[in-house]
Amino acid sequence: MLSIKDLTVNVGDKQILKGLNLEVKAGEVHAIMGPNGAGKSTLSHVLSGKAGYTITGGSVTYEGQELTELDPEMRAREGVFLAFQYPVEIPGVSNIYLLKAALNAIRKHRGADEIDAMDFLVWVKDKVRLLDMDEKFLYRAVNEGFSGGEKKRNEILQMAVMEPKLCILDETDSGLDIDALKIVAHGVNSLRSENRAFVMITHYQRLLDYIKPDFVHVLADGKIVKSGGAELALELEEKGYSWLEKQEVA
Amino acid sequence: MNAQLASHYSSDYPEYAANLSGQSVAWLKTLRSEALATFSSTGFPTLREEEWRYTNVSAIEKKRFKPVEKTGTINENLLKTYRLDDAWTMVFVDGYFSPEHSHTSGLSDEVELSSIADILETQAEKLKPYLGQAVSNDEHNFVAFNTAWFNDGVFLNIPAKQVLSKPIQLLHIVSQPDALVTTRNIIVAGKHSESEIIETFIGENAYLNAAVNEVFVEENAALTLYKLQSESTKSYHFGGTYVKQQPNSRFNHNSFSFGALLARNDVHTDLETASECSLNGLYLGVKRQHIDNHTRINHNKPHGISREFYKGILDNRARGVFQGRVVVVEDAQKTDSEMNNRNLLLSNDAEVDTKPQLEIYADDVKCAHGVTVGQLEExxxxxxxxxxxxxxxxxxxxxxxxxxxxxxxxxxxxxxxxxxxxxxxxxxxxx
Incomplete structure (x- = not known):
């Protein structure tokens, strides 16, 4: 589904990603872990098409096409979803408006008709319950005045509505208490399917207790320095990132 | 042209005056001739005047707009789009009251709602306590101009304790090219009354609309005035609303200005003890439109509350102006005032001039103001x-x-x- 080869990315003159390789197949859940400043957020931003990054080398192939050549909205319509580390507050735009606009943009892209308003409401309320959210959230402005946990749940709600193929979760666990974390994890787990892949970017192993990854990669200084199964996360938790850095030097 | 007159409109005046409403009313003739003298001495406001420094109206002088005869041909579709179904409506065509387009059936007989031209024919004395009382000709020369030239408008007198079950819409539509349209409205909200009024300005072609409202909000009355201005992009609009608020009254003004070629909206209110006002506005300018909003709130007595919130959106080469002035006199202790103006510039060539002015002479007051000018967030x-x-x-x-x-x-x-x-x-x- 996603194939990243020798990807190098600059922000200004500074190289952040220094030859990153990653293969993700449908149905897989990958965790990318790493210390602060390793390039985790840069990776999620580059995949979603945020401005301000210069791709200096390598390729990102998604479903057979070069992802980095697509506008952000086209990536979303093609099934790439980013759950933001810092979801943006948008006063004056209601959640339900955004959800409907997002869904219809995808349907239009696929050549389907716009969804009937009543059908949409029934369907979206079902998703709201999945995230254990109050229906009132639908009518509030996007993320405005939401708590940290509410914002993250709202991201997963959008993901549930848009039904993407590739879900990138950028530090979705940060700022969540244990109850909110369980709810978010439940939402994510219920969306797992053989046609869908997840890339979870996280600093801590905590989230992985609830969303079990198939693969764990360690990103350090702009490269994947170690890959393994779920057990690698536990090892990292125990020994810390300095363990790897030392290993690398040795 | 007479060399002593600063405006050719003054030279044309004698010819026009013979047809003006209320010619037989002596006190009105005096008021008009004073206004004409004030206007003629300097003409329309210029950039040299502090309150007009961002808005150049000299094109009006060059254009020679002329009062027009009554006409029956208007764009019915345009009228239909803007006429509200759930309101009583008084329609003015090219500045003249048009009974056939208006409907006020069901409005209580106790509420006086008439054309000013009609009132001046038979009951001019009813207007005397109000005309020129909420605003004087010295305010600026658009007011003086309106006083000298106005031919029609409404007299709305809502008696004490009346609560209007529907809003009243005052709809001004202009159709004739080069028309000079001057209307004057007198609105009196009696004690403990509650009412909503919607002014609507629409039109086609190039014309000048110079409208003045004098509004009297009596004790404990609540009046909400909406203004929707969406005119031809060749037209010029001046609209001034001048309000006298008695103790414990509430006045809300909501202005929606989608502009003309050049539009200027004035709202001034004088607050008595414990009266409240809320002035809100939205202005949206595109292409080469110029929209100027000028507000003044005078806190004359203690315990007044004022809230002001204006938002502007300027695209292309449009220019917006917001001048908000709040004056708190020495006697107006415990005044509570907030002013906010936020602007969104959608193009590099769009411009906004925003100028909040607080003049506070009392020492125990709460006054705040904020201004922002920005772009959409990436x-x-x-x-x-x-x-x-x-x-x-x-x-x-x-x-x-x-x-x-x-x-x-x-x-x-x-x-x-x-x-x-x-x-x-x-x-x-x-x-």
Missing amino acids: KSIFYLQSRGVDEETARNVLTFAFANEMVDKVSIDSLKTLLETELLKSLPIEL
Whole structure:
């Protein structure tokens, strides 16, 4: 589904990603872990098409096409979803408006008709319950005045509505208490399917207790320095990132 | 042209005056001749005047707009679009009251709602306590001009304790090219009354609309005045609303200005003890439109409350002006005043001049003001794009949301729908 080869990315003159390789197949859940400043957020931003990054080398192939050549909205319509580390507050735009606009943009892209308003409401309320959210959230402005946990749940709600193929979760666990974390994890787990892949970017192993990854990669200084199964996360938790850095030097 | 007159409008006046309403009313003739003298000495305001420094109206002098005869031909579709179904409506065509387009049936007989031209024929004395009392000719020369030239308008007198079950719409439509349209409205909200009024200005062709409202809000009365101004992009608009508020009264003004070629909106209110006012505004300028909003709130007595919130959106080469002046006199202790003006510039060539002015002479008051001028946030645009919304739509959605905050304050459903439609004309998105 996603194939990243020798990807190098600059922000200004500074190289952040220094030859990153990653293969993700449908149905897989990958965790990318790493210390602060390793390039985790840069990776999620580059995949979603945020401005301000210069791709200096390598390729990102998604479903057979070069992802980095697509506008952000086209990536979303093609099934790439980013759950933001810092979801943006948008006063004056209601959640339900955004959800409907997002869904219809995808349907239009696929050549389907716009969804009937009543059908949409029934369907979206079902998703709201999945995230254990109050229906009132639908009518509030996007993320405005939401708590940290509410914002993250709202991201997963959008993901549930848009039904993407590739879900990138950028530090979705940060700022969540244990109850909110369980709810978010439940939402994510219920969306797992053989046609869908997840890339979870996280600093801590905590989230992985609830969303079990198939693969764990360690990103350090702009490269994947170690890959393994779920057990690698536990090892990292125990020994810390300095363990790897030392290993690398040795 | 007479060399002593600063404006050719003054030279044309004698010819026009013979047809003016109320010619047989002596006190009005005096008022008009004083106004004419004031106007003729300097003509229309110039950039040298502090309160006109951002708005150049000299084109009006060059244009030679002329009063027109009554006419029957108007764009019925345009009228239909803006006439509200759930309001009583007084329609003015090219500045003349048009009974056939108006409907006021069902309005209580106790409420006086008449054409000023009609009143001046038979009951001119009714106007005497009000005309020229909420604003004087010295205010600036558009007011003096209006006093000398006005031919029609409404006299609305809401008696004490009346609560109007529907709003009253005063709809001004202009159709004839080069028309000079001058209307004067007198609105009296009696003690403990509650009412909503919607002024609507629409039109086609190039013309000048110079309208003045004198508003009297008696003790404990509540009056909400809406203004929707969406005129031909060749036209010039001056609209001034001057309000006298008695103790414990409430006055709300909500201005929605989609502009003309050049539009100037004045709202001035004088607050007595423990009276409240709320002035809200939205101005949206595109192409080469110029929209100037000028407000003044005079806190003359203690315990007054004023809230002011204006939002502007300027695109292309449009220019916006916001001048908000709050004066708190020495006697007006415990005044509570807030003013806010936020502007969104959608193009590099758009411009806004914003100038909040607080003049506070009392020492125990709470006064705050804030001004912002900015652009759409890139992170918000990206967030919407990441949800499949294309960039242009994302910009329109965010701009619509910025404007819609003001539309949301409207409590009349039909007006709210009309305003949303008006916004969507400039910002095409699917709701």
